[in-house]
Amino acid sequence: MIQFLENVRAGIVEPHALIRAESTKRSYNLQLCKHRDIESVHTAGVNALDVDTMEGKYLLSGSADGSLHIHDLQNFTGSPHFTSKLICKVDRNLRTAHRYSVECVQWYPFDSGLFITSGMDKQLKIWDTNCMKPADTFSFEGRVFQHHMSRIATRNCLVAVASSVNHILLVDLKSGSCTHELRGHSSSTLTCRWSPREEYLLATGSCDNKVLLWDVRAAKCCLKSLDQHNGKGRSVSEATNTAHDGYVNGLCFTHDGLFLLSYGTDHRLRLWSTYSGHNEMVNYGKIPNDTKKCMQFDITVSSDPKLVYVPSEGNIFMYEIQSGVKVNTLLGHYNCVNSCIYHPFYHELYSAGNDRNVLIWTADHCQGAVYEEHLKSQNQKKEPFERRTLLVRRNVMADTWSSDEEG
């Protein structure tokens, strides 16, 4: 890394290359973070996570009991050992809180003063972060599984809502009303995602095994229905081809918006080209996935072979997107993982599951050494008592084979 920095300074390599190399290295080496924690305050399984896109400072989480929590991720203590504190929360007993499980949370992409949550109480709430009160509430006919707001849309403020009713609703925050109904699915919709490239491009997945692409300017019918067999399957018509052989419960665009990943209860992950709408036919193998609700998974931002982190039951699998090679399995949760979110600045992963934990996954390999050094420097300042704790810490990690005679 030092070498890289030197090269960048000398102008031998582009700064981009440094970023790419470093983020690739980090995203490949994720493991459970030993030094940093998210303060455990959840009283039920955590269903949804989001990190604000402006500063990357706040982590928003929604629980199955309807409560919302916001943690501060930034560490200004000077010590690698850090626990992210809870800064505010919406208790489930509050009148304004969601009555049932919160299924999806999202920060307003351009300001952390606003966030949107939705849940099983068939409501979508727009919250004012500063006073922690809902600024507006939309009620729907069906339970809301996911909503999404475009990160690049500058001219409109549309929130797409996927609910147990079989059409996608578009809510305009400016007018405070539901502007569109996208009809095309024949069963309840589980997931919806705006393209990070095209302002009006929306992808939706549903229980009818289909993934539809929409141009919301022409809401009369969908742009394309993705076909897993690329037209070579048995069904020829657009109306009957499917993206998965099970419910589609997760969608994610790559950061550049060129590819779309879909995740289904047929235990498959599929890669689609958004340009052509073709299945890229990447085989990721079988990924156990049985939940009948939205699974939130994420893709690395600037690494070169892009990686996807897919929650599957209690584990998180890491795949290279283009090749489908499984890089690693992140083991840490003791129950089903519901949500993974990749921090775009820190190159870290946050994951939440039904075991009420929010875990931080980082590339700790260099931080470990830093931490040791830090502790050492601390020890020199402090009393020998501290040193003993260090010794104990080391002992914990050491082998303790008994000597030969004892066996």
Place this chain on the structure above:
Amino acid sequence: MPTPLDSNLSRQVGKYVETLTHTGQKVLDKDVLKKLKNICKISDGYVEHAYHLLIYQLEKAHAEIRFSAFQICNELFRRSHFFRELLVSNMQHVMELTCETSSDRLLPPPRSVALSLKRMALQCIQEWNKEYGDGYKKLQLGYNFLKHCKKVDFNALQIENSAEQVRQQEQERRQNLINQEKLKKIMIEINEMQPEITNTLTALENCICLLFPTPEDFFIQDGNETETKSKISDEKPSPSNCSGTKQTEDQNKNEEQDLDQKDRLSELIESARKVEEKKNIVKNDSDVPSISRSKDDDDMEEDNSEFGSETSDSEEDIDFREYGILNSKYSIEVNVNTDSTSIKETADNDAIFENAKDMYTLINNRYLPTVKKWIQVITKASGSSDQLKKILDLKNSLEKATKKYTELKCHTVPNDANGSSDSDFEEVEEKDGYEKMAQEDVPLSGLSAGTVFGLKKFNTKTENQSSWNIWSEDNSEMDPTSARSTLSVLKSVNSAMPKSPKKENMDHTAASCSKHENTPTRGCSENEKVNEEEPVPSTSKDNSVYISKESQRAKLLAAAPKVPFDIDLYHWEDDKIQAPTMVAVRAEGSRFWYTSLEELEEVPVPDGIPSLRTRVIEFTGKFEPVRWACRAPLPSGKLCPRRDRYKCPFHGPIVSRDETGKCTKPDDAQRLAKEEEKKTKECPDWQDPQLLEDIKHATGVDLRMPEKKKRKGSKKKKQSKQSKCPGLTDISAKQNTAYTRLSKKIFKRGAMKRVARSMDAADHKRFRDKYGDQFHYMYNTV
């Protein structure tokens, strides 16, 4: 891993893990474990190998294997960092396999071991977390997960399903509510019923008091009299005694005193003649403890009898009557006879009895059960303690009252018996003095009647001054006036007589147990002698005449079996019994529907007469359980567990065998061996090997029966499989329960099909019966 693993060592690791996990023991074998650790110490490669092997063992569906495997894991976990990392990275899986964290993956059988595995695993995880928690993040997470999400109480070490917990709490709460509701209801009930119960209690108590005064009442009332009486008794023992008691008795009508006079000595007849007054064994009621005490000696314990006997011998010829007192050495024994004390039921206290009985039934049938129920409910609902105490007190008083009543009841004598004896007594007065005495005694001893008669009798005796000996009270059976004798006279005059001498003898011996004559025969002869000597009584002479005859008869009677009255006795002397008849049922059906009386023929019941002559005697022999098993060796290696008395249906007559099933007697063994040999040799003639050989030779068909080795073979196979890991509990064996066997039969495809077919047919038939004649359903019913 830097260096490739030595395959030999790896194999050894596998072997050790296998042996350690398949012992089924709770404690690991130290030596093998040491060897395993030694290998793992060499490099992390072996640790990893061992880890994979252990996980493989942990996944096996046998709690004992998992238990041992987890123990090894614990050992390695505490040694190797690498093992810790591996295990912690897979922690959720390990927890699932050992702590039953997911409800749909329960621990395998046997259940008891599974529970102890769970307990041990939780304990280990707790210890690990304590020791290594800050080095291994995921371990901490796991611990917290167990603690917070799975609600493991690490002090109690139990995983409680939270839903289950909630359910239990809810149920408890509901139960509590119900209990409280019940408690309220019962409180109202108690308040309503308590006065009623207390009223009943006091009423019953009063009844009992009226019938049977307490000693306090008694003494308060008769304080003066008892004193005077005791004074009198100093001078004139027997009459005053009687009069005193009589007085008290007269005043307390129901107070009963049973004065028995018993002879102690063999010379009691002579002494009776001389002194005319012997020792009185006064049977007194418990409530009148010291009416008649001994004159001089205050000790009238049981040993007095011997003492008295000695003294009486020496002082026979002194006439104490002249001084108005008996010999100072004499003692009077007071037997406080609580058994025979009784209250007679008369017309006067009849109402009280009735009343008491009603109360008793009321208390017993109604109040006691309800009070018990109250107590139960109050204890369940954890009601206030003073309330409970109150109820308990109430229950105790109720029980006391019922007990008192039952005691009273057993003292009570039914009315009519007394009445009859009363009348007897009246009649007796006119008769000869001696006989009269005897008569009077009858009800006293036999029926334990009221003291009244005993006292009166005593009075009369003293008045008459007749030389009546006390033991003559035992002659009761001979007296024609006694209830018993009259009863016996009803049958035959002779039959009543024999009993008496025998009884007399018995009593005599009983009384003179401490004296020189002990044998009944001697007693008899003495009696005779005495009777002959005696001038006055004539009946006693008759007695003696009977005695020789009767004693023999008595012996015979004693030996004769007693048979309850039955139909055969009813027809005993009836030589010509009419056979019972019955009305013949005719072809038309009804036995009432007949045209004329002539048609009503009565037909004698077949076997009618014999049925009246026979007596059915049920076998009353004692059942003795068979204490031995057959114990013939079975092909399975076990011993035959059948317990037959004489003969096992499989192994023939029971032969004594030792623990291993071998015959203890050599000749038995020989015999059995012979039989066995015979059996093996024996085969049906169509199975004659020679013949079969010929047939095979001629036709090429082997007609030999296949040997019945199949079952044995399968057994052996099973055994060999089991013997591979003999320490483990056989789980599959448990599957072979009655339920599975039955379900195998019931849910067999064929059986199901058959049942379905027949049910379909039944349905079809019903349908056809109902709608078959309707046009609409014409085509359906075919």
